[in-house]
Amino acid sequence: MRKPLRKAIFPVGGLGTRFLPATKAMPKEMLSVVDKPLIQYAVEEAKAAGIEEFIFVTGRGKSAIEDHFDYSYELQHTLEVRGKKAELELITGLLPLPGQVAYIRQQEANGLGHAVWCARNLVGNEPFAVLLADDLVQSDVPCLRQMVEVYNEVGGNVVAVMDVPREQTNRYGVLQIGKEQGRVVEVEGLVEKPKPEEAPSTLSIIGRYILQPDTFAHLEKQQPGAGGEIQLTDALAQMTGRSRFHGYRFEGRRFDCGDKAGFIEANIAFALKHSKIGPAVRRTIMEYAKQIEK
Structure with a gap:
C-alpha cells in the first residue's frame, strides 16, 4: 500500500544575496508578494495538499521565519x-498546530x-515533499x-516541470523524457544545469518535489555537483530507471521570485487578482503604460 504524503521540507537557509541590501537583516523568504511573505504562500500550498508536518531547514539570521509562524501574544491581545x-483572523489562521513545525539548522x-539531507532524521522512512x-x-x-x-x-517520485527557453536550461535540472500521457511524463534521466x-x-x-525516502541514501554520498554544491538533481538522476519517476506539467503560472524582475512580476500578477486593491493596481498599470507609449 502506498504511504500517504504527510511531511514537507522547506529549505530556507539561503543568504538571498541577489536581493541585498533588503535581505541583509531579513530572510529572503520573508519578502512579501502583496501582503504575504513568500514562505507563507509555500506553507499554505502545503496545507492545501494535506501536509501535516512542516520541516524548515534554516540558517543564521532566519529567526523571523520562526517568529512569523508563532504566537504573538502582544499583537493578538492588542x-x-x-x-x-x-486582522486577528489573518494572523491566527496562518499558525500551524502545536507540534506540526520543526526547525533544523543547515550549518x-x-x-x-x-x-x-539535513532533514533526513525528521522525515524518517516516509515520502516527503520539498517546496522552494x-x-x-x-x-x-x-x-x-x-x-x-x-x-x-x-507513486514513486514526482517533480513539477515546465518548458523553458533552451538558452535558459543552464539554470535548471532538465529531464530526459520517456513516455508522455497528458501532463504526466516518464523521467528517463536528469541533468543539472546543462549547457543549452x-x-x-x-x-x-x-x-516542487514529491520524493521517496531512499533519496537520502543517494544524498548521503555528499558528492558535489554543479557549482561545487551537493545538488538534489544529481541524487534524483541516480534514481532514474530504478524506481518510478514522473514529471508533471502543472497547471498555473510560475514566478521566479529569486530574481528581482520575477519578484516584481509576481507582485503585479497577485495584486491584480487581489479582491481589495486589484482595480486600483490595474488603473495604476494603465497610467504607466500610457507613459511608456509616449
Whole structure:
C-alpha cells in the first residue's frame, strides 16, 4: 500500500544575496508578494495538499521565519482589545498546530541537496515533499495539491516541470523524457544545469518535489555537483530507471521570485487578482503604460 504524503521540507537557509541590501537583516523568504511573505504562500500550498508536518531547514539570521509562524501574544491581545477581528483572523489562521513545525539548522550553505539531507532524521522512512519558496505558483488548484493527485495514481517520485527557453536550461535540472500521457511524463534521466546545446530537452524542474525516502541514501554520498554544491538533481538522476519517476506539467503560472524582475512580476500578477486593491493596481498599470507609449 502506498504511504500517504504527510511531511514537507522547506529549505530556507539561503543568504538571498541577489536581493541585498533588503535581505541583509531579513530572510529572503520573508519578502512579501502583496501582503504575504513568500514562505507563507509555500506553507499554505502545503496545507492545501494535506501536509501535516512542516520541516524548515534554516540558517543564521532566519529567526523571523520562526517568529512569523508563532504566537504573538502582544499583537493578538492588542487586536482583540481594539475589536479588529479580521486582522486577528489573518494572523491566527496562518499558525500551524502545536507540534506540526520543526526547525533544523543547515550549518553551511552547501546546496539544495545538502539542505534536504539535513532533514533526513525528521522525515524518517516516509515520502516527503520539498517546496522552494522562491518559486511561487499562481493557480486555481495549488501546485502541490495537483502533484499529490498524480502521486496517488503513479507513486514513486514526482517533480513539477515546465518548458523553458533552451538558452535558459543552464539554470535548471532538465529531464530526459520517456513516455508522455497528458501532463504526466516518464523521467528517463536528469541533468543539472546543462549547457543549452547539451540539454536533453527543455522540460525543467521547478521548486516542487514529491520524493521517496531512499533519496537520502543517494544524498548521503555528499558528492558535489554543479557549482561545487551537493545538488538534489544529481541524487534524483541516480534514481532514474530504478524506481518510478514522473514529471508533471502543472497547471498555473510560475514566478521566479529569486530574481528581482520575477519578484516584481509576481507582485503585479497577485495584486491584480487581489479582491481589495486589484482595480486600483490595474488603473495604476494603465497610467504607466500610457507613459511608456509616449
